[in-house]
Amino acid sequence: MGSVTAIEATWDQLLKYVGVAAAIAVVIVVAFFIRLSLRRGLKPRVEPHVYAVIEKVVVYGVVALGVMASLSPLGIDLTGLLVAGGIAGIVIGLASQTVFSNLISGVFLYIDRPLQIGDPVSVGDVSGQVIDISILSTKIRSWDGYIVRVPNDKVFQSAIMNYGRAVARRVVYSIGISYGSDVGRAREAILKVMEGHPFVLKEPPPEVFVNEFADSAIVLTARCWTPSQVWFPTKAALLEVIKEELKKHGVEIPFPQLDLHVKEDVKVLVRG
Amino acid sequence: MRYVKPGSKLRVGVVEVVRDKGLLTIKDPYSRLEYLVSDDLEVSLLPVPPIHVPLKLSKYLYIKIRNPVIVGKDLDLWVKVPYELAVVVNKELVGVVTPFKVKHILHGNVVDGLVCRYYESKAYSGEPGDVGIEALAKVRVVTNGKPVVLKYVIVPAENLIFYEVRGRYYYEVLRSRRTPVGFFADLTRLPPVEEGVEVARPNPLSSMHVFRGYLTTVRWASWAP
Numbered sequence: 181m182g183s184v185t186a187i188e189a190t191w192d193q194l195l196k197y198v199g200v201a202a203a204i205a206v207v208i209v210v211a212f213f214i215r216l217s218l219r220r221g222l223k224p225r226v227e228p229h230v231y232a233v234i235e236k237v238v239v240y241g242v243v244a245l246g247v248m249a250s251l252s253p254l255g256i257d258l259t260g261l262l263v264a265g266g267i268a269g270i271v272i273g274l275a276s277q278t279v280f281s282n283l284i285s286g287v288f289l290y291i292d293r294p295l296q297i298g299d300p301v302s303v304g305d306v307s308g309q310v311i312d313i314s315i316l317s318t319k320i321r322s323w324d325g326y327i328v329r330v331p332n333d334k335v336f337q338s339a340i341m342n343y344g345r346a347v348a349r350r351v352v353y354s355i356g357i358s359y360g361s362d363v364g365r366a367r368e369a370i371l372k373v374m375e376g377h378p379f380v381l382k383e384p385p386p387e388v389f390v391n392e393f394a395d396s397a398i399v400l401t402a403r404c405w406t407p408s409q410v411w412f413p414t415k416a417a418l419l420e421v422i423k424e425e426l427k428k429h430g431v432e433i434p435f436p437q438l439d440l441h442v443k444e445d446v447k448v449l450v451r452g
Numbered sequence: 453m454r455y456v457k458p459g460s461k462l463r464v465g466v467v468e469v470v471r472d473k474g475l476l477t478i479k480d481p482y483s484r485l486e487y488l489v490s491d492d493l494e495v496s497l498l499p500v501p502p503i504h505v506p507l508k509l510s511k512y513l514y515i516k517i518r519n520p521v522i523v524g525k526d527l528d529l530w531v532k533v534p535y536e537l538a539v540v541v542n543k544e545l546v547g548v549v550t551p552f553k554v555k556h557i558l559h560g561n562v563v564d565g566l567v568c569r570y571y572e573s574k575a576y577s578g579e580p581g582d583v584g585i586e587a588l589a590k591v592r593v594v595t596n597g598k599p600v601v602l603k604y605v606i607v608p609a610e611n612l613i614f615y616e617v618r619g620r621y622y623y624e625v626l627r628s629r630r631t632p633v634g635f636f637a638d639l640t641r642l643p644p645v646e647e648g649v650e651v652a653r654p655n656p657l658s659s660m661h662v663f664r665g666y667l668t669t670v671r672w673a674s675w676a677p
Binding site: 346347348349376378379380381382383384405407409410 | 566
């Protein structure tokens with residue numbers, strides 16, 4: 181009789197093990213299908229580095245939860261494990277707050293897409309071209325050629341100027357001419373240079389106007405638009421040619437000047 | 453197609469071509485090409501879409517019509533248009549120069565707009581006789597029964613086909629239609645004149661992609677007045 185009970189107990193135990201094994205197999209199959217659907221549905225729409233993280237978190241999360249749930253018929257108490265896991269989670273969470281913040285910012289950067297690889301940008305006090313956006317940081321090659329790694333939470337919180345999003349950019353100069361020079365001739369000379377340049381756009385048209393009567397000069401503001409890709413070389417080239425053209429038109433660019441008015445006669449001793 | 457024979461000089465608009473004592477020199481306001489070329493090689497100049505010089509910034513050509521035309525029913529107009537010259541040595545593309553001064557224009561706003569190569573022309577009701585060095589384009593204006601005021605037309609010029617008749621270049625027939633963002637032309641692949649012979653297209657030209665990078669150095673200054 182006793183041996184029959186023992187056999188039944190062993191049989192029950194065996195069934196439980198088989199059930200658990202089957203449940204784990206089902207969990208693995210489910211995880212496999214989730215991964216398959218993620219690859220079909222999400223992978224084409226997401227950056228590869230972002231997708232890799234999402235896939236790992238989802239698939240391993242499903243497997244871990246499924247395995248824990250499957251083990252319960254065997255009487256394995258996971259409460260202690262969960263409590264320990266919770267405490268460990270808090271400790272790890274506090275320690276990795278910055279990492280987590282960067283990770284979340286990386287996800288938001290992906291959703292918001294204020295930057296793309298190749299964009300010329302200014303992020304905070306860093307300016308250059310974006311060369312990589314990873315889940316934790318963004319790498320920018322500064323205009324000096326340095327690679328600057330900016331944590332994603334800094335990128336997310338900073339004011340971002342993306343110069344590549346607009347198809348055209350404006351070039352602005354302040355040009356001081358002497359009070360004795362003809363403003364009309366100066367305007368004509370500057371407009372001639374800007375209108376002659378192949379990259380200065382015809383529309384919106386370039387413009388030149390008097391902006392200020394300063395201490396030593398009449399300050400003209402000259403503005404024109406160029407395609408974004410050639411903004412810098414156009415800006416650099418124009419100014420040099422404007423100076424030459426002003427000279428040709430007899431327009432003087434003055435040095436700082438100061439007129440002194442003496443109220444009383446002053447004797448000045450001159451030694452020969 | 454124009455051939456540059458040994459010992460010859462050629463001037464097309466602002467392009468100067470000299471082939472002398474084995475040296476081929478080609479100049480336009482934006483570049484200067486110099487090659488040592490032996491006399492047995494064939495040097496030719498082929499018309500290509502006017503979007504490559506000084507830098508390929510756009511695929512589009514914007515033709516401003518100086519005398520705006522009010523069109524009721526569908527109508528054919530003629531305009532004078534620019535081209536660039538591909539320098540080809542024994543079927544090998546060695547450079548592109550422009551016989552015309554280059555300007556660009558922004559169509560639309562600065563964020564979503566379109567940068568286009570710019571050119572101005574009068575519109576003619578028939579094929580004009582006094583063309584000079586410009587090419588000609590026949591524009592079929594499609595109105596769909598609603599009168600339109602045609603002040604400009606934007607041509608997607610990258611794959612434009614050229615035809616040649618007695619040394620004069622022609623664009624393929626352009627079919628202009630009004631879209632929500634302006635007047636755009638479709639390429640029809642039709643010759644504008646019956647006796648038009650299609651000009652061969654130098655192959656590597658199609659690999660000249662629109663410039664997407666950002667220049668940070670000054671590469672030319674010869675445009676200066």
